[in-house]
Amino acid sequence: MTPTGGEATVDAPDVSSVNADVSVNFQSHDRIPEHVVESLIRLVWKTREIARDNLFGWSQGFTFSSAEPTALIQLHGGPCAVIAPVQAYLLKNAIYTSPNSNADPRWREKNGNEVLQATFLELFSLLDVSHFTLVLPFGNPAKRNADAMVHDAPENPDSFERDFHLNLRIQKFSSLNQLQKFLTDHPTLFSSSFGILRFLYSLILSKTIQKIEDDLEDPSEPLIDAAHGHGNQPLTNLIITGRAVNNVWDDVKEFGGLRLQGIHFRPAVGYLSLLENMRYVEVGFYLKCPQYPIWLLGSETHLSIIFALIPSLVTSEAEEAAAIRVFKQYDEHGSGFIDTGKLKDVLTQLDLFREDDYVKSLQDKLDKDNLGLILRSDFLSEFFPHTNKFNNSKPFSVYHYNGLLRNGDTPVKYHHGRATILEVDVDLQIIDIPEDCGNGIDSDSAIVRCLRTKYPRVQIVWDDNKIPSIN
Known part of the structure; x- marks a missing residue:
């Protein structure tokens, strides 16, 4: 079972200013x-x-x-x-x-x-x-x-x-x-x-x-x-x-x-x-x-x-989510593939083009080895090839929150940075870095490594070049 907490105890601040609902017994x-x-x-x-x-x-x-x-x-x-x-x-x-x-x-x-x-x-x-x-x-x-x-x-x-x-x-x-x-x-x-x-x-x-x-x-x-x-x-x-x-x-x-x-x-x-x-x-x-x-x-x-603060970062994925749900309805054993004969049913339910000639051509393309199977990953790549490409590599604001208080008087605050999601053919060092962010590109912190499980080529420039802690 994967733990999701277990931090060291820290000194607590003065919380005497917190209001309580004292009128009710x-x-x-x-x-x-x-x-x-x-x-x-x-x-x-x-x-x-x-x-x-x-x-x-x-x-x-x-x-x-x-x-x-x-x-x-x-x-x-x-x-x-x-x-x-x-x-x-x-x-x-x-x-x-x-x-x-x-x-x-x-x-x-x-x-x-x-x-x-x-x-x-x-x-x-x-x-x-x-x-x-x-x-x-x-x-x-x-x-x-x-x-x-x-x-x-x-x-x-x-x-x-x-x-x-x-x-x-x-x-x-x-x-x-x-x-x-x-x-x-x-x-x-x-x-x-x-x-x-x-x-x-x-x-x-x-x-x-x-x-x-x-x-x-x-x-x-x-x-x-x-x-x-x-x-x-x-x-x-x-x-x-x-x-x-x-x-x-x-x-x-x-x-x-x-x-x-x-x-x-x-x-x-x-x-x-x-x-x-x-x-x-x-x-x-x-x-x-x-x-x-x-x-x-x-x-x-x-x-x-x-x-x-950009909803389009995920709303563009809604159609792919719907396609996954429909595909899984025909993937009876949850194995990640369907029979080629079910392809037209999937296309019909998704209201995609489904003429017989097109379906046959698509079956041949997605089942190159004639195994009678179509992988979900191949199907999604065919219809949603650009889902994870966002904003043409333009930086956008991100914020990190870590609620755990550290020793000392530093209060909990959101940590701002500028993220860039690079397309495959963009060099990792060729990005538009805002002048007021310095030149410290975070390309290997724990935060970035988490994000790369979704966006393989993401980078962040944090304000004051201070990388926030994930722990």
């Missing part, structure tokens, strides 16, 4: 039954004996940077598997109103909490359920927000885990509209202590523990690594797509009689992995080509984000 709501708590802990942590440091790493709420109103911060190692996907959707909602809309030039100035509430609602809607459950704070939600969250250890280590899990309380909702109203009335519900973990538990209980276990290849493997406290890939996939599948390839693959589930549609935000650059994993088309130009970047130990 949640003690009157239902406790979660003990057997449900046990099942929840087993699914998320595997054991009731949770390492104290690991649980404490997940004790923060959703908190914004003092320097970027729309940038969430990560106080300790561990919860990037939740924070980064939520941040990706938050950016989508701050920047775009639809896949074809232009970027809002004021996206960095928006009210982060307001956008975050819309983001929460969208992530619950991805679960494809009709009833929802929220895990609420116990008593005064502000109690640990300005106090214990900035400490490096719990005030009472012996009761830390016990008190949290024994005091879990829930409220249920029978519609998305009811959920929306409650979140609107309590805008900082997940900003107080343990807000990130309570949000994760809310997603799980809304989808149900059983359905999460059905998604997993091995339900005995927890969503959070028991040894190191980082989130595993199914956890990140749950937030991105609504399903806690283990893999990041497209659809289903069969190995030795096992059907291993992957991603089944183009989500709003994507995912690229440094481990694919190392040939350890395979990220499929759906995650590489999301609806918006926003990608999670997975290193060996952390999740960060890279995003652009």
